[in-house]
Amino acid sequence: MIKIGIIGCGSIAEFGHIPAIQKVAGLQLYALYDRDFSRAYQMQRQFQIPHAYPTEEEFFSSGIEAVIVCTPAPIHYKNVMDAAKYRKHVLCEKPLGMNEEEMVEMEKVMKNAGRMLFTGFNYRFSQSAKDIHRLIREKAIGEVRLLRLIYNWHLHGKWHWNENGERVDSELRVGRMIEGGPMVDCGVHQIDLARWWLDSEVVWQQGIGVWLDDYEAPDHMYLHMAHNCGAHTMVEMSFSYNTTSKEHRTNFQYEIIGTDGVIRYNREEHSFELRNSHGTQYLPWHPEKSFTGMYEELLKALQNETPGDMPTADDGIIATKIAKTATDQAIRERDNPSTVCPSTKVKAEVGRLYDKEVPMDFVD
Ligand SMILES: NC(=O)c1ccc[n+]([C@@H]2O[C@H](COP(=O)([O-])OP(=O)(O)OC[C@H]3O[C@@H](n4cnc5c(N)ncnc54)[C@H](O)[C@@H]3O)[C@@H](O)[C@H]2O)c1
Structure with missing residues (x-):
């Protein structure tokens, strides 16, 4: 089982990502993080997810292999930079970033970390x-x-x-x-x-x-x-x-x-x-x-x-x-x-x- 974590537990996480991950045998939705801990905790209980963490450090160190970024677009850059630091693969919601400069840097930093960065084009x-x-x-x-x-x-x-x-x-x-x-x-x-x-x-x-x-x-x-x-x-x-x-x-x-x-x-x-x-x-x-x-x-x-x-x-x-x-x-x-x-x-x-x-x- 490949352990997955979600960062940003808002509406698209609740209605799109969480139910879908839980349907795919071979993936385990293991950890959640949201800047608003009550939101992560609520999703943990609603979907019976093993962990919801109050800090990013605990989230990234929980043993997950990949991170799904479901925060608003201006936060994507920070989330991807953090994921690269912890050497996690990333699937990031669209739009990938706020401008070309930050998106190119996100791609480069992930590549240097030896990890894959994907864009959530679910259509x-x-x-x-x-x-x-x-x-x-x-x-x-x-x-x-x-x-x-x-x-x-x-x-x-x-x-x-x-x-x-x-x-x-x-x-x-x-x-x-x-x-x-x-x-x-x-x-x-x-x-x-x-x-x-x-x-x-x-x-x-x-x-x-x-x-x-x-x-x-x-x-x-x-x-x-x-x-x-x-x-x-x-x-x-x-x-x-x-x-x-x-x-x-x-x-x-x-x-x-x-x-x-x-x-x-x-x-x-x-x-x-x-x-x-x-x-x-x-x-x-x-x-x-x-x-x-x-x-x-x-x-x-x-x-x-x-x-x-x-x-x-x-x-x-x-x-x-x-x-x-x-x-x-x-x-x-x-x-x-x-x-x-x-x-x-x-x-x-x-x-x-x-x-x-x-x-x-x-x-x-
Ligand atoms: N692919 C699609 O079909 C689709 C549909 C809707 C939204 N989206 C995208 O998904 C992303 C999220 O949209 P949403 O509608 O779920 O937004 P939302 O506002 O409902 O949820 C965002 C969540 O991120 C959390 N958050 C904000 N800043 C944070 C931070 N610094 N660290 C951790 N958590 C933080 C918020 O507390 C909130 O729970 C956006 O990029 C949006 O464009 C994609």
Whole structure:
């Protein structure tokens, strides 16, 4: 049994990581640490975990082999540095770090410690995401030309009511907007999927922001990416999608469009289908994330001391860098609007990068 510890016992640890680790034979969730000890203690009792420690020293010295970092993004750097000091493998929640400099250092320090650092891109392990990966390789829709990846979310609403019955801004939403907004917080998953599905790096990108609320980062934004293989990805992310509605509704979908058809996945409608010149195939639908699938792969990586199919630190750095750059591009464009409309800029840039123009249906 490989002993695992979790640092940061908040909502994603409770609903995602802890139940998933406990489902994987071969892994033992052995130790917990949270800066708020009552939280670690509560999780220990709820899930019958052997140890919850009040100090990081006790946690890291408990005999665990790997650490799962589930703290807020600004703490990831410190947690990974500490884990390297104690020579533990790390699976770190996304976004890997707050900026490129700290992420590169995290990767380097872990490498020097002879330990693996993984990024928690659990979307890759959904059976539907794996099916899309396979269908693309089987050329089920011919050559892939366009990915439309959309997650428009209300983030549980703009307001909450406090104990005095007053309406206040939701702390959850404010925190995530301050940490970088929807592209950095959630869009990194979609960016990672696009790179993984296409097995092709991003050679050009443009972020376009829309502000429904007045945070520094846009609360609704678009990211356009041109891949080395000639395909184009459009990611649309929102934390402001009907946030004030009495009844919230989310829009989460993938469309992968090729020269012979389309793969369509819709989370809310539980639909997943392949349409091509042979006909239509309705595929079994699965949720967009799989923590269990990720931990099955982590077990193999720890047993073999090799990353295998786990998303690496590099995957985390690239996705976070793209998301942050896109967000910064959008903010710059708001502060200093250019006279050229973004779609015109796209055409000019793509013309420079490719001999033949990449087909993109939003270019005039
Ligand atoms: N992969 C996904 O699908 C997914 C979904 C949601 C959140 N996340 C990511 O998971 C991470 C945590 O998110 P969350 O929603 O669980 O947050 P949360 O606020 O619910 O939990 C964070 C926990 O970390 C603890 N903590 C804070 N500072 C600490 C420190 N210095 N040392 C130890 N513990 C500390 C807090 O006390 C809290 O219990 C974030 O990076 C977030 O982006 C990932």
